[in-house]
Structure formats: C-alpha cells, structure tokens
Amino acid sequence: MANKLMDKKEFYDKLKNIPKAEIHLHIEALPSRKFVSKLLSRQDPKYKDMANVDEVFTYDNLTQFIQAFLLVQGAFKEPEDFAGLMESARDYLIDNGIVYAEMFFAPTAFLKKGWQFEQIMDFFVKKIDEIYEKDHIKIRLLIDVSRTFGAENAQNNLDLVLKYNSDKIIGIGLGGAEIKGPAAEYKDVYANAKKAGLCRVAHAGEDVGPESVWDSIKLLDAQRIGHGISSIQDENLVKYLADNKIPLEICPTSNVFTKKYVQKIEEHPIRPFFDKGVIVTVNTDDPTFFNVNLLDEYWNLYSKLNFTLDEIKQVIINAFEVSFMPEADKAKYIEEVNKAWGKNF
Ligand SMILES: [Zn+2]
Numbered sequence: 252m253a254n255k256l257m258d259k260k261e262f263y264d265k266l267k268n269i270p271k272a273e274i275h276l277h278i279e280a281l282p283s284r285k286f287v288s289k290l291l292s293r294q295d296p297k298y299k300d301m302a303n304v305d306e307v308f309t310y311d312n313l314t315q316f317i318q319a320f321l322l323v324q325g326a327f328k329e330p331e332d333f334a335g336l337m338e339s340a341r342d343y344l345i346d347n348g349i350v351y352a353e354m355f356f357a358p359t360a361f362l363k364k365g366w367q368f369e370q371i372m373d374f375f376v377k378k379i380d381e382i383y384e385k386d387h388i389k390i391r392l393l394i395d396v397s398r399t400f401g402a403e404n405a406q407n408n409l410d411l412v413l414k415y416n417s418d419k420i421i422g423i424g425l426g427g428a429e430i431k432g433p434a435a436e437y438k439d440v441y442a443n444a445k446k447a448g449l450c451r452v453a454h455a456g457e458d459v460g461p462e463s464v465w466d467s468i469k470l471l472d473a474q475r476i477g478h479g480i481s482s483i484q485d486e487n488l489v490k491y492l493a494d495n496k497i498p499l500e501i502c503p504t505s506n507v508f509t510k511k512y513v514q515k516i517e518e519h520p521i522r523p524f525f526d527k528g529v530i531v532t533v534n535t536d537d538p539t540f541f542n543v544n545l546l547d548e549y550w551n552l553y554s555k556l557n558f559t560l561d562e563i564k565q566v567i568i569n570a571f572e573v574s575f576m577p578e579a580d581k582a583k584y585i586e587e588v589n590k591a592w593g594k595n596f
Contacts, residue, residue: 257560262553263546265595266563270587272351272570273344273534273545275477275500277395277426278375279324279357280537283339284308287539290326290335308542313509316540324360330370337378337390343538344388347545351584352388353574355424357395358411359404368411376419391575393424393452396440398432405440413447421575422450424477425467429458434466441471450575452500454478458511461485468497475500475573480512482529483520493528498573502536503551504543516555525562532570560596564588 257265282290284304291298291307298304307319327333344352356375358368379390394412396405405425412420423444425437434453444451455467457478464482467473468491479499482488492499501521506513513519524531533548535541552558552566571584 266546267348268595269591270350271348271567272574273349274353274570274574275534276354278354280540281340281343282336286335286339330366333371333374334378341382350388352390355393355395359397359400372415379419391421393422395424395426397427398425399427402436409440425453434470438470456481461488480520489527498530500534501531502534503548504541505536508541516551522556530569533566564592
C-alpha cells in the first residue's frame with residue numbers, strides 16, 4: 252500500500268484497535284451532548300430537544316466557543332455532576348481506543364462557586380477507579396492552575412493538590428490566557444511543584460510567540476509543552492526542543508479553530524516539527540467543543556499532512572513514551588501497540 256491511501260472507514264476501523272494514549276485533553280471539554288442535554292435542561296427544558304443542544308455547539312469563532320464553554324460550565328450545579336462528566340469521558344476514551352489518558356482539570360471556576368476541591372476530587376477519583384476496574388483504561392489528572400487568575404490563585408491550587416495527596420493527580424498544568432499570564436509570574440509555583448515531586452506541563456506558544464515557549468522551559472522547567480506551535484518561527488528553539496527531547500502536545504483541530512498561527516490543517520507545523528526531530532504527540536484539547544476526536548486527528552495527519560502509517564505509529568508510541576506513567580508500564584503499553592499494529596496494518 253506504499254502509495255495508495257487507505258480509505259477513511261478502513262483507517263478508522265483499524266486505528267481504533269490500536270491502544271492509544273492521549274495526554275492533552277480537558278475534562279471540562281468532554282461532556283457528551285446527551286450529558287449536556289441533561290445538565291442544561293435542568294434550567295431550561297428546551298435543551299431536552301437535542302437539536303437545541305446541537306445548536307450550542309454550532310459556531311465558527313472563538314467568542315461563540317467561549318460562550319458555549321461558559322454555558323456548559325455554568326450548568327454544573329453540584330459536585331456530583333462531575334461523576335456524570337467522567338462517565339462521558341469514559342465513553343469518549345472507549346470510542347477512540349484510548350487506554351491511557353492524562354486529563355486537565357481547572358478547579359478555579361468551581362472553587363469560586365464555593366465548592367470544595369476534595370469534594371470534586373472524590374467524585375473524580377471514585378470514577379477513575381471504577382473505569383480502571385471495568386474497562387482497564389487508566390486516567391490520571393493534571394490540575395490546571397491557570398494563567399488567568401494570577402500566581403496566588405495558582406499557588407492555592409497547588410496547595411490543594413498537595414493536601415489532597417492522591418496518586419490520581421500526577422502534576423500541574425498552566426492553561427488559561429497566555430497573553431495575560433506570562434510564565435515569569437508562575438516561576439515560584441512551578442519550583443514548589445517540582446520540589447514536591449509533581450510533574451509539570453504548560454500551555455505555551457498557542458497564542459503567544461516562541462518567547463513564551465522559551466520562558467516555559469527556562470523559567471518553569473516544564474517537562475512538556477502544550478501546543479508550542481509558534482516555536483516553528485524560531486529555528487534555535489526547534490533545535491533545542493529536538494536536542495533536549497522536550498515533547499510537544501499538538502492539537503491540530505484546536506489550532507485551526509483559534510486561527511492564531513494555523514489557518515488550515517494542511518499548514519500545521521506538526522509536519523516540519525516531526526521532520527526536524529521534535530517529539531510530537533497528537534491530541535484533541537476540547538473534543539466536544541471542537542467536534543473532534545482522536546481518530547479524526549490521526550486521520551488529519553494521514554490524509555492531509557502526508558504522515559505515513561509508520562510515522563503515525565511512531566506518533567502513537569511517542570504519547571506513551573512522554574507520558575508520566577512509570578517506565579515499566581510504558582514498555583508494556585508499547586509492546587501492546589506493536590502487537591496490535593502487526594495484526595491490523
Ligand atoms: Zn489545552
């Protein structure tokens with residue numbers, strides 16, 4: 252099949268059978284439309300009609316996306332709703348053949364409602380255990396301490412993580428408004444997280460130039476970069492990422508949606524990053540809100556970015572390799588990938 256592309260259905264059918272890891276995905280962006288209907292119809296019965304729910308997710312610009320996000324987030328009325336959210340996440344993971352996921356959760360908006368961090372986490376942890384027992388899918392959380400609300404809030408989030416002290420929470424991330432919250436402000440929080448033995452990632456180079464990626468590496472000592480796409484503008488940075496094996500968590504559809512550095516998938520810098528030896532992974536960021544799943548993103552690589560099947564296999568393996576699971580577990584998962592690949596491709 253050297254030159255001829257596999258057709259879409261065959262590609263999806265086979266790829267679904269390959270065990271995969273996803274390491275950049277926000278749990279708040281994973282409610283199924285059915286679950287959104289349940290949440291929203293408690294305040295407005297019109298959302299019992301799925302056509303009105305679909306309408307919520309029909310948009311083509313960032314402002315409407317944010318409106319939809321806030322509408323759904325505002326519909327969470329009690330911490331128990333997070334159990335339902337994790338059920339939605341489970342369905343997503345199963346549908347995409349994902350066996351390991353590192354998910355962001357940004358607690359600040361909910362803490363502002365007066366909810367307790369422990370209460371929310373108890374629902375998450377219970378579901379994470381259940382999903383592992385029932386479906387053998389392992390989920391770990393990264394708490395997004397956010398660039399939006401300042402360093403004091405971020406340190407407060409970190410303190411809550413340390414106090415909760417669960418092996419289900421493996422580290423922290425830095426999402427939110429990249430322009431508003433430069434990395435320098437979060438230097439101490441990240442140093443404290445490192446001291447406490449937590450893993451550290453940061454969204455950077457999604458909405459700000461390569462300097463933001465440099466800062467996240469040099470000032471925050473981030474172990475992986477979320478997006479990092481503006482790095483392509485700085486040859487030295489691309490070389491630094493490759494030489495120092497600092498992985499990028501690439502989310503192609505998300506970047507095309509925000510249109511900051513990428514106007515269409517075909518122009519996504521994941522191709523040159525890969526060719527220049529940067530370790531790239533493929534992720535969805537906000538599946539429900541961008542109407543995309545992990546199989547779609549791999550299809551994008553294959554059908555629009557000229558990734559060969561062997562290269563796709565490498566990207567799949569990368570996600571396990573740069574995940575924060577113990578080394579012995581990585582080897583086991585990668586062996587499973589190789590086995591399944593041999594049977595399917
Ligand atoms: Zn993200």
